[in-house]
Amino acid sequence: MLTFFSRRPIRISLLLSLFVVxxxxxxxxxxxxxxxxxxxxxxxxxxxxxxxxxxxxxxxxxxxxxxxxxxxxxxxxxxxxxxxxxxxxxxxxxxxxxxxxxxxxxxxxFDLEEIVVSAKDKDPAYAVIRKVIENKDRQLRSADSYRTKVYLKAVEESEVTPREEAPKVEVDLSAPDADPFAAEAAENQALLAGLNLVEMEVMLNYQYPRQYKEERTAYQAYGSTNGLFLPIFAETDFNFYRNLVYLPGIADAPVISPLSNNAILSYKYELLGTTYLDGRLVNEIKVIPRKEGNSTVKGTIWIVEDEWTIQQLALELPVGTLLFGDNFRIEQSYTVLGDSLWTVDRLAFYYQSKQGKRKTFEGSTVLRYSDYEHNYAFPDKFFGNEVAVTTSEAYERDGDYWAGTRTEELAEREAKLIHLRDSIQEVRNSPVYRDSVEQLYNKINLLELAWDGVGIQNWREESHLYVSSLASMIDFSPVGGWRVGPYVSRFKRYQSGRIWSNSGNLDYGLRNGDVQGNFSSWFRYDPFRLGSVSISGGRSFEAINQYDAYLNLLRPSNYTLLDALRVGHEIELVNGLRLTSSFSWNDRRPITGYEVGSFLEDVVTDGDEIIDFERYQAFVSTNTLSYTPGQRYMREPNRKVILGSKWPTLSLLHRRGWDKTLGSDIRFDYLEAALEQEVLLGALGNTHYRAQMGQFVNTDDLRFIDWKQFRQSDPFLYSNPLNSFQSLDTSLTTTNLHFELHFIHHFNGAIINNIPLLKKTRIKTVVGGGMLWLQDGDYRHQELFAGVERVFKVGTRRRLRVGVFGVVADANNRKPDTSFKISFDLIDVWKRDWSY
Structure with a gap:
């Protein structure tokens, strides 16, 4: 019996082994x-x-x-x-x-079109890319028109790296004063402070070749939106079937698509592998820039064989061209509808920005497309200059609406943030809470009085009052030196979008014992047509040429005493056509009766005598009509946002000095025409130019203050090249025909990319110049400048562009000369662009 039971396991094991073999x-x-x-x-x-x-x-x-x-x-x-x-x-x-x-x-x-590559470029990925290029026109025209629903989620989260690992604090809940919710409250507060989110629902309308119109039907913001990327489809559609992909608000230069007609000159390709997806063979191809620079991307692209369409892509943008982030990645996936219609299913952007060594901002924007309606028949004139409109109901969507419309899942922290915001929103909007916050804000302390200034807000009236600090009450004037006085402003916003802003100052001259002051009131009465009226005036010392070189503005001989009252109005008559009008009454006097000395006498040598003239009154009107064809814009429920145009802006100006009107002693007429445009030249950069011509057509009684003035160049400092010259050695005036031209071209890395060592410095080359011609003496001034610029980070989203330029100038009354200039340009965080 023992033998039987001892052999049975052996037989079972042998049997199992046999089955396994x-x-x-x-x-x-x-x-x-x-x-x-x-x-x-x-x-x-x-x-x-x-x-x-x-x-x-x-x-x-x-x-x-x-x-x-x-x-x-x-x-x-x-x-x-x-x-x-x-x-x-x-x-x-x-x-x-x-x-x-x-x-x-x-x-x-059939023979494939010849692809010229080096001997080592024998990877089959090149043939795949060539087939996509051959068929991309078909992909671009796969749907002449469509409507699709887009859900957008934009998130930014900040993370602070501790200097050292903080010890974990254990809370003794048995203590009499212990708060069992303290840790949770601190965590919630950190979440509210460190995470910003926007959800948006858009009905996107498209018509070939590149017409877009967005209908934003739902919008909800949680926290600050300053660091979030919210794309405008009319600005860029991120379509890599196109030769160039423009990136306004992200980068200062477009990138060459890996599928552009001449992509083989900019990229190398490597087949990483293939896989089958729903019965289709998909090639995974690595995209490698031949020369890393500001116009190439790198990453991976997946191509469906036989259909030669993009299945998905993941590409990183060049760092040197980014306006704000330290890196930026685009991910895009397509889905097939029917047998062969491939459409975008998901589009995502991931970016990062660092502030110092310890704080990092991580951002992402995800768009999910659904409910496509292809070959949609749009009504006539549906597409036009209005490229986006936000409905009034968009800001009123509640949590139940969003729960039923999201097509991209929320992360755990994002869902928690929305829950926290929604739970406290009712409390924060309550009058009791807002009164308590207002009371705390309006409380005055010594620091505000001494340095920051005092602010008082009224949430019921949506107004804010500001009184300057003691430190800012001290001011300096080139005429007479130090002056002391307060500054007060009040700002009010209406729910209709109207805005009313008022300000004023009053100061006392310590040296001359004189009192001066100014006031200003501005009211935006029509937010959609950008209509506004203003009134201002007061007494002050005013420079004859208010835009002259900095050193000239420190010389008392350039100033007069002015009592003025001004009324202004501007309105957009139709889209792109704007009329601006101003009327000013001026009482002009010399400053011969004032003591003008100050400590600046040791810094600025003023060899000119104070201009003495007979006191007189001047009533002047200025009307400017400007037109920008094809001006695109976005319409919000209570405002209009201008996006720009690819066409130039033409301006016509008429200035008139009125005789005997309100006691006016002058009589003249001046006409001026100007043309300004920014031209995008793809990977070669962008050019901005401005040309203008003016002529006095009536000089019956024209005083020197109303002559046409031209700014003298500053020593060492580079000024805005669209409005001034860099090497004009003196201030000029004229009463006759004159013409000036300014232009600047930013290569955005197009030249530096070809120099291996220099491109690592992230500097960019710039060229430009200007020309001035005056009928007086047939005077001619011309100049050219060239230099390099580099962008430096001065904050999370603040960027400072520093440039060094060499200038060559020539005129018919002096020998050619050279000079060097340094420029500083701080980016506009709202427009996401530079000044020039």
Whole structure:
């Protein structure tokens, strides 16, 4: 009995082992293998082997060998294909043993367009990319028009790296004064302070070739939106089938698409592998810039074979061209509708910005597309200059609406943030809470009185009152030196979008014992037509040329005493056509009766005497009509946002001095025409120019203060090249015909990219120049400048562009000369662009 029970486990083990061996042999036997060659007996690397019944397959190796393991015996239909060769189908019966299937493919009857690459560029990825380029026009026109619903989620989260690992604090809940919710409250507060989020729902309308219109039907913001990226489709559609992808608000230069017509000159490609997706063969291709610079991307792109369309892509933008972030990545995926219509399914942007060594801002924007309506019949004139509109209901969507419309899942922290914001929103909007916050804000302390100034807000009236600090009450004037006095301003915003701003100052001159002051009131009465009226006036010392060189503005001889009253109005008559009018009454007097000395006498040498003239009154009107064709804009429920145009802006100005009107003693008429435009030249950069011509057509009584003035250049400092010259050695005036031209071109890295060592410095080259002609004496001044610029980070989103320029100038009354200038330009965080 003992012998029987001791042998039984051995028999079972042997039996199990036998089954395992037989099973392994069966699995090993279910293999299809072989070699793929062409008619010249050459191996075909990376050829495709597709099993129709299983909708799967494999790829041959570098020697044309392949191998597939199948789970089930049976009869299979194998399709062998390779780019440039005719496909071949083979029936295979797989029963027990390994099946050897060697295939010879014949060259296709059509020849691929020749691709010129170096000898080492033999990767099959090049042929795949070429096929996509050949078919991209078909992809661009796959749908002449469509409507689609887009859900957008934009998130920014800040993270602070501690200087050292902080010890974990254990809370003793048994203590009498212990707060069991303190840790949770601190965590919630950190979440509210460190995470910002925007959700938006858009109905996107498109019509070939590049017409977009957004209808923003839902919008909700949690926290600050300053660091979030919210794309405008009319500005850029991130379509990599196009040769260039423009990135306004992200980068100062467009990038060359890896699928552009001449992409082979900018990129190398490497086939990383292939896979089958829903029965389609997808090639995974690595994109490698031949020269890393401001116009190339790097990453991976997935291409569907035979249909030659993008399945997805993940590309990183060049760092040197970014306006704000330290890095920026684009991810895009397509889905097929019907048999062959490929449309964008998901678009995502990931970016990062660092503040110092310890604080990092991580941002992401995800767009999910759904409910496509292709070949949609839009009404006539649906597309136009209005490229986006936000409905009044968009800001009123509640939590239930968003829960039913999201097509991108919220992360845990994002869902928690929304829950916290929604839970406290009712409390924060309550009068009791807002009164308490207002009371705390309006409380005055010594620091505000001494340095910051005092602010008083009224949330019910949506107004804010500001009184200057004691420190800012001290001011300096080139005429007479120090002056002391307060400054007060009040700002009020109405729910209709109207704005009313008032300000004023009053000061006392310590040296001359005189009192001066000014006031200003401005009211935006029509937010959609940008209509506004203003009134201002007062007494002050005013420079004859208010835009002269900095040193000239410190010389008392350039000033007069002015009593003035001004009224202004501006309105957009139709989109792009703006009329600006101003009327000013002026009482002009010399400053011969004032003591003008100050400590600046040791710094600025004023060799000119104070100008003495007879006191007189001047009533002057100025009307400017400007037109920008094709001006694009966004319409919000209570305002209009101008986006710009690809066409130049033409301006016509008329200034008139009125005789005997309100006691006026002058009479003249001045006309001026100006043309200004920014031209985008793709990867070569962008050019900005301004040209203007003026002429006094009536000089019956024209005083020197109203002459046309031209600014003298500053020593060492570079001024805005669209409005001034860099090497004009003196201030000029004229009463006759004059013409001036200014231009500047930023290469945005186009030249530096070709110099291996310099491109690592992230400097960018700039050229420009100007010309001035005066009819007086046939005076001519011309100048050219060239230099380099580099952008420096001065905060999370603040960027400072510093430039060094060499200037060559010539005029018909002096010898050619050279000079060097340094420029400083701080980026506009609202417009996300530079001054020039």
């Amino acid at each position: 037989i099973g392994l042999q069966a699995l090993q036997a279910q293999v299809i293998t072989g070699r793929i060659i062409n008619e010249f007996r050459e191996p075909l690397p990376y050829a495709n082997v597709y099993v129709q019944q299983l909708k799967t397959g494999t790829v041959s190796d570098g020697e044309g060998n392949y191998e597939m393991r199948l789970d089930v015996e049976g009869e299979y239909n194998l399709v062998f294909s390779s780019l440039g060769y005719e496909s071949k189908s083979e029936r295979v019966m797989l029963v027990g043993d390994t099946a050897w299937v060697n295939i010879q493919l014949s060259t296709s009857s």
